[in-house]
Amino acid sequence: MxxxxxxxxxxxxxxxxxxxxxxxxxxxxxxxxxxxxxxxxxxxxxxxxxxxxxxxxxxxxxxxxxxxxxxxxxxxxxxxxxxxxxxxxxxxxxRSFEGAGPSQTGKHFVIPIVINEAFAPDLRDVAEELGISKEAVLRHLEASELTINLLASAMAPMMGRVEFPGQVSRCKEPRTNVDPGSVMVAGTNAIIQPFPGPTGWKVIGRTPLTICDIRENPPTSFKPGDTVQFKVVPESEWKLLEGRFLRTDSYTTKEVH
Incomplete structure (x- = not known):
């Protein structure tokens, strides 16, 4: 109308x-x-x-x-x-539009990520580029409340803004395939890879949660305007969380032992 x-x-x-x-x-x-x-x-x-x-x-x-x-x-x-x-x-x-006002309908997700050499192949490069330690990179990531700006290819949530002390460049040579759940950064944005596929973003961790599942209705539980915080969890938590569909209650900090 x-x-x-x-x-x-x-x-x-x-x-x-x-x-x-x-x-x-x-x-x-x-x-x-x-x-x-x-x-x-x-x-x-x-x-x-x-x-x-x-x-x-x-x-x-x-x-x-x-x-x-x-x-x-x-x-x-x-x-x-x-x-x-x-x-x-x-x-x-x-509708009394105010562009700067916060969203009243957005959901908030806490997403666990696991860090090891296989899951975070670009973490060292990101740290060197920003001039900080790998641990500091992860602290900046965890301290940032990110907003999902759009759903990119394959329903990948593109989020901003990571409070890094600078911009992160993309890979000089894109990878032909990264695993689903890979948490990646470029500029001051972050994105999660829902399915295996190519990328030029830098991979700094992986979540054990399933963020997109075509068997679910809808296949994702997030939308633009929702907010996200990442939480680094021990590798021992992987099996406990692996395959769990991402919802607002999929993970709480109480689950970390």
Missing amino acids: STYPAPGQLIPASAIPDIKAVPFGDSALMVSIASGTVEERQTGSRKLREILLEVRPHGLLDVVAGVDSVLVEFDCLAVSHGQLAQTIRLAAAS
Whole structure:
């Protein structure tokens, strides 16, 4: 449905958020928050996606999340770029949109990771690049509350922001295959590999939990806007946790002996 002010109700121009909508081909808009910090723009984009999926403006076909933007696909025979862009702005304004505000519906996950030579082949390289010890790399990772910005290929959760003292480069030569559950970093972002596959990100640990399972409905329990904290656990915990499907209650710190 289309979202417009109620009859006789006007939304002041000052209430309409600073939203940038750029045509992306004949039937899509790349929509983002035009101002604010990186975190504010990312949070704002997630809220925009939630609003659009709730409102379902006339002609809307799909909303694809990005790190700090959303791709809005629409029926170009039903609505124009300009009409949809204005509807998006009005929909955001009518819901008292505040890009910097925290999500009220997000879930929080604590994800255990195991560190050994096989599971963390790039940990030493990451430590050397950042100029800190391997233990410090893991402390920074554990201390960071990460937000899932988008679901990448194969439903992999891409998260930011790891509080590293610098940016982590990608591998010079991408790996042709990494194991499912691999926890990887690049820049100040982290991602978990759901299934075996190639990657150019640096692997610094592995979770024993299953983060995506096509036998489950839905196959993942997380979505953009949810938050994650990693917890390094002893290797002895692997067998206890291996294969457990990731849920908010899949792991608690009480399980570490």
